[in-house]
Amino acid sequence: MKNMTRDPYKNKATITLDAANALIKSVLKAGETQGLHLSVSVTDAGGHLQAFGRHDLAAFLTVDMALDKAWTACSFGKPTHIWNQLVQDPHMAPIASRSRMVAVGGGYPIIANHQVIGGLGVSGGTHEQDRTIAEQALTDLGFELS
Numbered sequence: 001m002k003n004m005t006r007d008p009y010k011n012k013a014t015i016t017l018d019a020a021n022a023l024i025k026s027v028l029k030a031g032e033t034q035g036l037h038l039s040v041s042v043t044d045a046g047g048h049l050q051a052f053g054r055h056d057l058a059a060f061l062t063v064d065m066a067l068d069k070a071w072t073a074c075s076f077g078k079p080t081h082i083w084n085q086l087v088q089d090p091h092m093a094p095i096a097s098r099s100r101m102v103a104v105g106g107g108y109p110i111i112a113n114h115q116v117i118g119g120l121g122v123s124g125g126t127h128e129q130d131r132t133i134a135e136q137a138l139t140d141l142g143f144e145l146s
Contacts, residue, residue: 003142004117014044015110015118019141020051023110026137027122028053038124038133039066042110045117047074058124065123068100069107069130074119078146080107081131106130111144 003019020042031038037055039062044050047070054063069080076083083103087096095101105127110118120138122130138145 004112012045013112013115013117014046015042015050015112017051020118022141023120023137024051024053026140027120027133028055030133030136031055031124034125034129034133036125036129036133037062038122038130039063040123041066041070041119041121043070043074043119043121045074047071047119050118055124062123065102065104066106066121068102068121069104069123070119070121071100072102072119073107073109073121074116077109077111077116079105079109079131080121081105081127104130106134108134108138109146110138111146114144 004013024040027040037057039054039058042051072080080102086092087103106122108120109116110120120134122134
């Protein structure tokens with residue numbers, strides 16, 4: 001349980017600040033290696049911002065995209081890239097109009113011990129680059145991929 005703690009108000013496991021900062025460091029380092037200017041956010045289990053990082057040259061839109069990718073992934077417990085296909089269904093399409101809903105790769109739930117303890121959002125590359133960097137950071141730090 002080193003990467004999670006219990007929220008005293010909700011009695012729910014959530015990511016620690018140390019683990020959130022480690023994810024941010026991993027993502028920003030991967031971005032620099034690839035010449036990408038990224039923003040990265042980590043939410044707690046309730047979808048609230050736990051930590052945030054941004055490369056000096058990251059475009060300002062990447063900030064909100066990273067936040068919303070983490071929120072979307074945490075709220076549904078599923079990566080954001082799956083929603084692009086799902087919202088093509090007319091019965092699911094209305095969900096795409098939600099203001100914080102993001103159907104683009106780069107958002108992942110943070111899972112430990114088979115439970116969602118937060119969300120990770122990466123923005124600044126292509127949807128494939130954001131997705132790959134998020135997956136690698138989660139894997140490197142020992143989190144489960146959904």
